[in-house]
Each structure stands twice: as structure tokens, then as C-alpha cells.
Amino acid sequence: MGRPVKEKSLTQQDVINAAIACLDQEGEAALGVNRVARELGIKPPAIYKHLDGNVALRRAVALTIWQQYIEWSRQQTNGLEDPQALLRAGGSATRDFARSYPHRYRVMTQFQLNLQDPETAPLIQEVFRFLKRVLQSYNLSETKLIDAMRMVNAAITGFITIEQAGLMTLERSTDASYEVMIDALVVAIQHIQKVDS
Known part of the structure; x- marks a missing residue:
């Protein structure tokens, strides 16, 4: 990271940046x-002036990674309006982030966001806004919208988790399988749209 930071000039962001560098390495x-x-x-005591121990450090790192991921996804989907194109670009952005930063992705997805937490609520709302952009043209009821969001999130997160664990061992391109899954999600969303609540 270059020259060590002097303890008196240390900021919380310095600590978080150093933690993410350690995580990546x-x-x-x-x-x-x-x-x-x-x-x-x-x-170590100098860090406690900014973050109260390992739990607080991990939380601060996870929140920062979530912000990085949201910005990454925003850049990958900027200017897109077509829902299917948005879903494909968002799915690709998530997988690309996980491949580029596998340790960050695991920390991020293992951290529970909570709508009642003032620090995490804006992150959830940002993710919801994106998913609503993807799903808006389907005119889903609130219940169906929640079902569709959960399905999309579970499919993409599950695929990436299994892929990162090295459990996709059959001789078939995981890229091709991922594309098929995204296409299948489009069909599944259409199914949710048609079924009775």
C-alpha cells in the first residue's frame, strides 16, 4: 500500500481500504x-479509534463493497432501457464483479442487509430500484414483484456461488449455461406475470 499511514492522520476510510487490500490478497x-x-x-489500538473490533471492521468492509458493486452494476447498465437487455447486463455485471473480486463478492453476499438499518437500507433500496427497472414492463403486482426479485436474486447468486466453489465440473461452458439461465429467467418472469396469485 505504499508508506504506512501515521496513526494520528489515520481515517476510517484508510482502515477500510487497507482491509479490502488484505481481503483481495x-x-x-x-x-x-x-x-x-x-x-x-x-x-492495533489505533484502529479501535475508528472501528470497534473485527465485527465492526467486517461490517464497514461489507458496506463499502456493496457500494462498489452497485456502482459497478450502474456503469454496466447505464443507458439501457429494454428490460431483457437490463436483466442480461445486470446478470453479467454481477458475475463479472464476482470473477474480478471473488473474496469481496463472498463477503458482500454473506452480509445481511436490513431495511430497518439506516446504513444498509439505502443499499437495499438501490438494488430494488434496479430490479424494478428490469421488471417494470411486466406490470407485476407487489406480491409477484417480490417473487420475481427473489427468483432472479437466488438464481444469479446461486449460480455464482456454485461456480466459485468449483462445483460445475461437467464438460459444458459455464458461460453458455449462464446465458441459458438468464434467458430462462425471462421466461420464468413471464410465467409469474400470468399465474394467479
Whole structure:
């Protein structure tokens, strides 16, 4: 990371950035106050002035990664209006983020967002806004919209999780299978639109 940050000029963002650098290099086991302090060239107590221990550190890192992911997805889908194109671009953006930053993706998806939490609620609302953009042309009721959102999220997250775990061992391109799944999601959303609640 370059020269160590002096303890007195250390900011919370410095700590988070160092933690993400450790995460990228070494995986989730590196998300600890002691490891991040070594990365910064400081003593661990200096971090406690900004984040109260490992749980707070992991939370701050997860929130930052969520913000990075949302911005990544926004850039990948900017200017698109067609719902199917949005779904494909959003699905590709999520998978590309997971491939580019596998440790970040795991930390992000293991962190539970809560609408009652003032720090995480805006992130959930941003994800909901995107999914509503994808699904708006289907004119779904609120119940059907929730079903469709859950299905899309479960399919994409599940595929990526299984892929990252190395469990897709059959001789078939995972890229091709992912494209088929996205196409199938379009058909499944149309099915949700037609069925009675």
C-alpha cells in the first residue's frame, strides 16, 4: 500500500481500504484488526479509534463493497432501457464483479442487509430500484414483484456461488449455461406475470 499511514492522520476510510487490500490478497481470514494494522504499519489500538473490533471492521468492509458493486452494476447498465437487455447486463455485471473480486463478492453476499438499518437500507433500496427497472414492463403486482426479485436474486447468486466453489465440473461452458439461465429467467418472469396469485 505504499508508506504506512501515521496513526494520528489515520481515517476510517484508510482502515477500510487497507482491509479490502488484505481481503483481495489473502481472502476472508485477513479481515481482522491485527492483520489490517500490520498492513498499515501501525499498532492495533489505533484502529479501535475508528472501528470497534473485527465485527465492526467486517461490517464497514461489507458496506463499502456493496457500494462498489452497485456502482459497478450502474456503469454496466447505464443507458439501457429494454428490460431483457437490463436483466442480461445486470446478470453479467454481477458475475463479472464476482470473477474480478471473488473474496469481496463472498463477503458482500454473506452480509445481511436490513431495511430497518439506516446504513444498509439505502443499499437495499438501490438494488430494488434496479430490479424494478428490469421488471417494470411486466406490470407485476407487489406480491409477484417480490417473487420475481427473489427468483432472479437466488438464481444469479446461486449460480455464482456454485461456480466459485468449483462445483460445475461437467464438460459444458459455464458461460453458455449462464446465458441459458438468464434467458430462462425471462421466461420464468413471464410465467409469474400470468399465474394467479
